[in-house]
Amino acid sequence: xxxxRYLLYLILFLILLxxxxxxxxxxxxxxxxxxxxxxxxxSWDMLLRSGQISFGMAGLFGxxxxxxxxxxxxxxxxxxxxxxxxxxxxxxxAWIIGSAVxxxxxxxxxIVTLALAEIxxxxxxxxxxxxxxxxxxxxxxxIFAGDSTRTYFLxxxxxxxxxxxxxxxxxxxxxxALTSIRNDEIVAKSSGIDVFKYLVFIFVVTSAIQGVVGGxxxxxxxxVSPEGSFSVDFTLLPxxxxxxxxxxxxxxxxxxxxxxxxxxxxxxxxxxYGHLMVYGLIIVVAILFFPQGxxxxxxxxxxxxxxx
Amino acid sequence: xxxxxxxxxxxxxxxxVTAVLVVILAFxxxxxxxxxxxxxxxxxxxxxxxxxxxxxVGIINLAHGAYMMLGAYFAYWLNVYTGMDPLLAILPxxxxxxxxxxxxxxxxxxxxxxxxxxxxxxxxFGLAMVLEQLANLMWTSRPIKLPLQYVxxxxxxxxxxxxTYEFVYVGAAxxxxxxxxxxxxxxxLGQAAMAVGQNPRGARLVGIHVxxxxxxxxxxxxxxxxxxxxxxxTRHSIFPLVGGAFTMKSFCLIAMAGIGxxxxxxxxxxxxxxxxxxxxxxxxxxxxxxxxxxxxxVGVIIVRSRQRQVK
Numbered sequence: 001x002x003x004x005r006y007l008l009y010l011i012l013f014l015i016l017l018x019x020x021x022x023x024x025x026x027x028x029x030x031x032x033x034x035x036x037x038x039x040x041x042x043s044w045d046m047l048l049r050s051g052q053i054s055f056g057m058a059g060l061f062g063x064x065x066x067x068x069x070x071x072x073x074x075x076x077x078x079x080x081x082x083x084x085x086x087x088x089x090x091x092x093x094a095w096i097i098g099s100a101v102x103x104x105x106x107x108x109x110x111i112v113t114l115a116l117a118e119i120x121x122x123x124x125x126x127x128x129x130x131x132x133x134x135x136x137x138x139x140x141x142x143i144f145a146g147d148s149t150r151t152y153f154l155x156x157x158x159x160x161x162x163x164x165x166x167x168x169x170x171x172x173x174x175x176x177a178l179t180s181i182r183n184d185e186i187v188a189k190s191s192g193i194d195v196f197k198y199l200v201f202i203f204v205v206t207s208a209i210q211g212v213v214g215g216x217x218x219x220x221x222x223x224v225s226p227e228g229s230f231s232v233d234f235t236l237l238p239x240x241x242x243x244x245x246x247x248x249x250x251x252x253x254x255x256x257x258x259x260x261x262x263x264x265x266x267x268x269x270x271x272x273y274g275h276l277m278v279y280g281l282i283i284v285v286a287i288l289f290f291p292q293g294x295x296x297x298x299x300x301x302x303x304x305x306x307x308x
Numbered sequence: 309x310x311x312x313x314x315x316x317x318x319x320x321x322x323x324x325v326t327a328v329l330v331v332i333l334a335f336x337x338x339x340x341x342x343x344x345x346x347x348x349x350x351x352x353x354x355x356x357x358x359x360x361x362x363x364x365v366g367i368i369n370l371a372h373g374a375y376m377m378l379g380a381y382f383a384y385w386l387n388v389y390t391g392m393d394p395l396l397a398i399l400p401x402x403x404x405x406x407x408x409x410x411x412x413x414x415x416x417x418x419x420x421x422x423x424x425x426x427x428x429x430x431x432x433f434g435l436a437m438v439l440e441q442l443a444n445l446m447w448t449s450r451p452i453k454l455p456l457q458y459v460x461x462x463x464x465x466x467x468x469x470x471x472t473y474e475f476v477y478v479g480a481a482x483x484x485x486x487x488x489x490x491x492x493x494x495x496x497l498g499q500a501a502m503a504v505g506q507n508p509r510g511a512r513l514v515g516i517h518v519x520x521x522x523x524x525x526x527x528x529x530x531x532x533x534x535x536x537x538x539x540x541x542t543r544h545s546i547f548p549l550v551g552g553a554f555t556m557k558s559f560c561l562i563a564m565a566g567i568g569x570x571x572x573x574x575x576x577x578x579x580x581x582x583x584x585x586x587x588x589x590x591x592x593x594x595x596x597x598x599x600x601x602x603x604x605x606v607g608v609i610i611v612r613s614r615q616r617q618v619k
Contacts, residue, residue, distance in 0.1 A: 053426050055433060100606055103613030107368045108563065110429045112605060114370070115556045119602045126595040235435055261324070273448065277441030282432030287427050288419050 016156060028094035028152045032220065034261030035211055040238035041245070041253035042162045043209040043262055046169055050202050051182030052102075052109055055235055057210050059116030062229035063091040063164040064211025065218030066124060066131060069139055072219070079143045080154075083215035090211020091204045099202040102196060105185075107181050117230040125226045136225025143219035151220055162209050166250040169202075178202060233276065237264070240279035243286040246293025255295050311321070312609035326578050333582060338468055340585045346474035347483035348581025352574045353536060355558035356484055357529035363568040364505035364525045367417065368425075370432040370559060373551025375530055379405060379537020380546040384452060389604055394454065397538045405534025409527030417526060418519070436555070443548035453545035473543065480539060481574065484532065487589050488570060505568065560605040563612075580604060 020028060040057055047054050068086030071077050077085075101112045117275040124131045131137060167177055177198050180188040189195055214234075218224045237260065238253075245256025260279070268276040290297055358372045382404060383397040392400075416435060420428045459473045466588040492498040503511040504521045512518050544550070562582060565572030580601060587597040 048426075051424075051426065053429050097606075099610050103616075104609045106425050107429060107559075108605075108609050111368075111370075111556060111559045111563075112602075112609070114433075115602050115605070118553065118556070119599055122595065122598045232437075239433075243430070271445070274441045274445035277438055277445065280434045280437030280441060284416065284431060284438060287431045287434065288416065291427070 013160075020152055025148045030261070030265055032152060032155045033264075034257055035155045036217055037241060037261055038254055038257035039159045039162040039213045040210060041241040041257050042166050042250065043206040043213075044238050045242045045247060045249075045253045046166055046209075047167075047202055047206045048242070049175075049182060050178040050199055050302045051185075052105060052199060052203070054113040054203070054206070054246060055239075056113030056116035056207075057238055058230050058232060058234040059113070059118075060090040060094060060121045060207045060210040061214035061217070061234045062117065062124075062224075063093060064214030065122055065224050065229045065285060066137075066214075067211070068215030069137055069218045069224045070130065073137065073139060076163075079219050083212055083219060086215030086218075087208040087210075087212035090214065091208030094204045094207030095200065098200040102199045102203065103201070113191050117232070117235065121230045124230075131224075134226055136223060136228065139222040142222040147178070154216055155220070158212055162213075163250060163254065165205070165209065170250060173201075174198070230245045234280050236276055236283075240282040240286075242293075243291075244282050244293055246295035246297070246299075247291070249295060252293050252295040256293065259294070325577055326575055326582075329579070329582055330485075333586070337586070338505070339470065340582065340589050341386060342470045343474070343580035346471075346477050346581075347585055348482035348574075348577040348579075349477040350474075350540070350556075351485055351557055351561060351581055352577035353477060353481045354533065354554050355561040355573050355577060356481075356488065356570060357532045357536075358555075358558045359562045359565075359567070359573055361529045362562060362577065363570075364501050365417075365421070365522045366505070366508075367421065367428045368432065369529075370555055371436035371439055372533060373553070373555035374436040374443075375405065375408075376533045376537040376540060376554060377443060377546065377548060377551040378408075378439055379534030380541035380550070381447055381537075382534065383538035383541050384447075384454065386544065387454060394456070394538050394542045398535045399419075399533045401538045402531045406527050406531035409530030410523060411560065412530065413523050413526045418522075421522065436552075440548045445510065447548070448504065449548055450559055451545040451547045452541075454541065456542055459543050461500055469473065476539060476542075480536070485570060485574060492570075497521075497524065556605075557601045560608075562600045563605055563608050 007160035019031065040061065044054060044057060050066075064086035066086075067089035068079070068082040071085055072079050072082040097112070097116070101109055125134050127133070142151075143154065169178070177188070177193045180191065180193060181195050181198060185195055214229070218229065238257075241260045242253040243256070244260055245254065246252030260282070261279075264275070267278055271278075286293065292300065330341060333344070354373075354376060358369060361367065361372075372452065379401050379604045382401050383392075383394040386392045386397045386400065387394060412435075416431065421433050461471070461473050462469050463472045490498075492502055500511065500516045501521050501524070503514070503516060504518050508518050511521075540546070559574050560575045564576040564579075583600050583604075584592050584597045587600060
């Protein structure tokens with residue numbers, strides 16, 4: 001049973017790896033978007049496992065994007081290195097903010113992160129010499145000169161790295177620490193878990209992932225702007241994906257990202273202005289009626305049929 | 309004990325600091341003082357209904373600003389189709405948003421009471437997105453402003469001219485604060501609501517209908533914020549995302565004042581409003597004013613967590 005499962009992962013991975021051989025540019029572009037949102041959804045869910053909720057993806061995504069683009073532009077750094085450093089900048093910022101704010105958790109943390117995108121947008125807009133101000137900055141060329149196959153591999157490696165990070169976090173003692181913090185902080189504290197340290201750590205890691213994704217996105221499109229890079233899409237869609245797929249697991253956000261990623265391509269054509277409403281509705285409906293998500297609900301059914 | 313944590317002990321000390329700031333500003337930059345007070349009252353009047361929901365129903369409504377935005381579009385809509393003045397539209401907005409509040413509570417909010425805070429945050433966030441995108445679909449994202457003559461009225465004292473229409477916010481803030489205090493302290497319903505806010509279980513034991521109280525307070529707050537949208541749209545241009553910043557600033561004020569401290573919200577909003585207008589008055593740095601509330605909220609959180617550790 002276990003071996004067949006790994007075989008399945010291997011086949012899936014091989015299909016993803018060989019995808020550029022038999023698909024066109026449009027399909028690869030859709031895959032890029034799906035994988036980007038998948039990494040964001042996973043990073044959001046990783047933090048959620050500790051019981052903290054972040055609405056700050058768009059902010060850290062945008063910071064990573066700006067950092068990567070500006071480092072590349074001003075120092076002539078290799079784009080790949082600048083993407084990694086973009087993640088570093090987002091992580092460092094998360095460390096500063098987390099150290100200040102994670103002492104008070106729950107709604108205080110949530111609202112501070114909700115404000116992050118807005119705050120970073122104000123900062124970026126007010127530093128025109130560095131960031132290009134309200135108009136944003138255009139890079140001389142997209143990464144790999146816009147080659148869709150190599151771009152796809154870049155995004156794929158970011159997404160696979162986040163899946164691996166999520167799985168590592170699920171299988172090590174970090175998982176137990178975070179889960180016990182989520183269930184009961186006082187119990188966690190009295191069993192010797194340094195709650196604050198773990199929360200800051202996981203916030204920094206997830207923010208760094210979001211920064212890397214933002215950096216990759218900025219380089220793929222060769223453009224950063226206050227409105228585009230800090231767009232609410234990058235907060236709303238990953239949350240809807242993770243909730244639709246199922247919280248507190250690796251496969252929930254992955255499945256949610258694939259399903260919603262395909263649906264969103266369709267929705268964008270059907271309702272060009274206001275397709276975001278559907279994601280809001282998904283969040284509301286998922287919380288009210290099926291908090292387990294697709295993966296959780298299916299898993300329960302399979303367990304039931306298995307035990308019968 | 310730090311300065312700010314002492315401040316928090318009573319409104320009295322916050323009032324003292326505000327008073328000193330006001331006196332300094334009155335001599336140095338009278339513009340900042342008057343416009344700051346007007347802005348502060350706008351913040352206070354938006355934060356009060358949110359504080360009411362948080363204090364009594366116990367959920368943080370991230371869709372608060374979205375309801376205000378809908379109220380503004382409601383007034384706009386009435387103006388377009390019936391020619392009604394937005395200030396007159398306050399009354400139909402109160403009624404309409406009371407009903408919308410009842411519907412929202414029955415259909416959505418009720419089901420997450422008593423579930424983890426996380427679900428409530430996610431749900432109201434999703435709700436905010438739905439309402440904002442609904443407005444986007446119906447009215448597009450183009451900013452809208454009604455051409456009203458009376459909003460540009462001004463007065464002159466000596467060589468110093470300022471807008472007088474914005475004092476409507478000061479009036480609204482005082483009216484709402486006094487009204488809410490009277491309602492909560494002097495009426496049976498208000499007393500019952502206070503009891504529910506303090507201890508829902510105890511309130512249920514002494515025979516208060518807790519669910520109905522939640523419904524009433526939630527709908528009342530939505531009605532107030534919807535009516536406020538009508539006032540807001542007379543002076544400001546509106547667009548679907550206009551409410552988001554107010555949701556966050558309202559939370560900032562509530563966190564500063566402490567949950568359940570309605571009077572404190574007025575003083576804290578004075579601090580925020582004056583500080584923002586102070587920054588706005590410097591040419592070239594005006595864009596940074598929107599960052600102040602974030603600094604305040606982070607400061608409050610740091611101070612609060614210190615206090616908790618001391619205890």
